[in-house]
Amino acid sequence: MSFASLPIEQRIPNLLRHCTFEQLKQVHGFLISSSLAQHPALPSLCIRRAAELGKTEHAELIFFSSNPPHILQWNALIRGCFQSGQHKKALNLFHEMLQRGLTPNEFTYSDIFASCGALEECEIGKKAHCRALKAGFDLIPLVAISLFNLYAASSSLVDARKMFDGFSMKAIGLWNKMMSLYVGIGDILSARKLFDEMPERDVVSWNTMLSGYVRVKQVDKAKNLFQEMPERNVFSCTVMVGAIADTGDLIGARRLFDEIPERNVVSWNCMLSAYTRRGRFKQALDLFLQMQSFGILPDGFTFVSALTACAHLGDLKTGKWIHWHLIGNWLCFGAIVGTALMEMYAKCGDIDSAFRIFIKTAKKDVFCWNVMIKALAIHGRGNDAFQLFASMRKEKLQLNDFTLMSVLFACSHGGLVEQGRQIFESMEREFMIKPRIEHYGCLIDLLCRANRLEEAYQVVKEMPYRPDILVWGALLGGCRARNDTTFAEKVMEMIQDVDENGSGVYSIMSNMYAASNQWSEAQRTRERINDRRIWKTPGCSSVIDASAI
Known part of the structure; x- marks a missing residue:
């Protein structure tokens, strides 16, 4: 039998499922004029659809036009409020329902527990749980799953585990969710025990356990699990790339990254971020340019890594190219990209452009202000x-x-x-x-x-701290500005006890002696650097090949 030949009361549910608000009003009007509104099921569908469309007032108008509203209509309004994100209203309706002496059913409880979970209202959920328990609804799978999700969302791990253990048949998704709760709090032993007890596993199970090991920095166990995985996806590989990079093995991380068959923007961001965190800015910029050649669409995190690399390399030309040709309207990315742009311009010497970016950034966070204040100070x-x-x-x-x-x-x-x-x-x-x-x-x-x-x-x-080499260096800098070698010698005596590398302070002292024509003292100070095996980082410059951009 075709859809058109079905009785109208059988066609209306399908029509209401996808109708607009204007169409909904027409259907409701038809129900009233044809007396079909006397059947509680069809008006309840109108109530639910109106609430789903965000037209709560109209949903309540239909609801209160029934005298008294049927349990189906209460459930429809509660479900509609839940699905449209009006969780507080759904709970208020449930409370009003109880005050009127009505008895909720399994569908009521399912949506109420879901609303409590969305609001993280664990205490309200527990009270509703007691009612469901007395009525015997807690054993119904629909209600039990909602209860489990409530306790999971509220981080009530003990209650979630009780619900989990109460299921006679556990779907693989339920196992995965319980395991992810343990991973979320860093209880990797419990997560692994659950993982080993699973009758069957999917790729999500393996990825959850893998993420757990990485989360607690047990990289060797993560590597072993990664090798055992019967199936890997881009998520598995990306997690391992980040884990290996965090150990400092950028070569190993890059090798695995290159082996990922289908890399997404998250994979590229992971490798880019690893390079920038380890100060490998040239490699980060090269990888970003390679990403462009693969046609991968960058996101805000990509641009932050690329702009950070430009900032530390002093590569204003590439930074401008990223700004104007790739980012374009950076305002849509928010303060994070705006701050990265600002810092790039400031570190590359263009403080005016940095300040223009700062002024245009709509919702500035504290970090954005901090960067601009520091940039202005550095530029005098x-x-x-x-x-x-x-x-x-x-x-x-x-x-x-x-x-x-x-x-x-x-x-x-x-x-x-x-x-x-x-x-x-x-x-x-x-x-x-x-x-x-x-x-x-x-x-x-x-x-x-x-x-x-x-x-x-x-x-x-x-001061309540033991002075470090930077504090003594600042004091020694003051001595140099005054050319006070006597005070400087006093400072140098106290620096002897500092364990940190202090090549800079010895250089300052040597130069002060040289400026006062005390050449023998200057030479002795230089010799101390070798005697104490103090290393001095050599200066270096970076040159950008414009033809390679």
């Missing part, structure tokens, strides 16, 4: 950086220790001594941030640059 625009900090405070953003470090750096490089001291002294009192040794280092550098060497030394003596 300390006053602009300080004004930006004042604007940031007006925005009522939650400042962090990096914000204060950036503004102290700006004050140091802009000669804003009093402003810098005031900010440092107000860190704990006003911003509730305890100064770290890096903040003390910025303050000491600020005072030394202002030729207030004695004050800086007093800060070193009073």
